[in-house]
Amino acid sequence: MTNRKKIIALLVAILLIIGGFGYYIYHYEERVDMTGQSGQISFSGTDIREEKNDQIIWSLSADTIDVDPTTQEIHLKNLKGTFYHNGVTTSIVAPEAHMTKDHINLDMTGGIHATNTEGAVFDTAALHYDNRTKQLSSVGAFSYTGKNITITGDRLVADTGLQKISVEGHAKLAKK
Structure with a gap:
């Protein structure tokens, strides 16, 4: 595998990890609101x-x-x-x-x-x-x-x- 193909494969893997993490954060059923005035x-x-x-x-x-x-x-x-x-x-x-x-x-x-x-x-x-x-x-x-x-x-x-x-x-x- 050439260096160019390795770099492209690495970038695709990083994008998949970032996309999966983003999906987890925005589609997780439980939401935590830490902005309440009481600190709750x-x-x-x-x-x-x-x-x-x-x-x-x-x-x-x-x-x-x-x-x-x-x-x-x-x-x-x-x-x-x-x-x-x-x-x-x-x-x-x-x-x-x-x-x-x-x-x-x-x-x-x-x-x-x-x-x-x-x-x-x-x-x-x-x-x-x-x-x-x-x-x-x-x-x-x-x-x-x-x-x-x-x-x-x-x-x-x-x-x-x-x-x-x-x-x-x-x-x-x-x-x-």
Whole structure:
């Protein structure tokens, strides 16, 4: 191979590498916005999930996920959460959520609406998820409607499948 052919081959290889890198940068689904006034890092088009033994335990997605680089706490806007428990899937929608950096505590606010695959419907103003105990607890009054019952009260603690429920304060049970 002559020197001229080697130079042309080298230039073509360099152009391919630069083109591939450019494609990766501009077509990668996750976008990071580091220009925010607060210094937060913003993500869109991504989710946060926990898996155990190749099974998804929970998955969180949001329109915007902001991470504070100092505290590493996570703020989610328009959260859509999915929790899996004993063959039951629970879907939770919340306008705002905050997760600690260790993913132990998730606090959802702004009016929470949850449903599960068994037909249960759960509404509350704010909801806390403890990733250690795998329990959901309402922060304030709630309404739960199951197959044959409606329960209201001051506070609810439940598993993520909304199958085992305990109620505290002014509990009312109505059968359908």
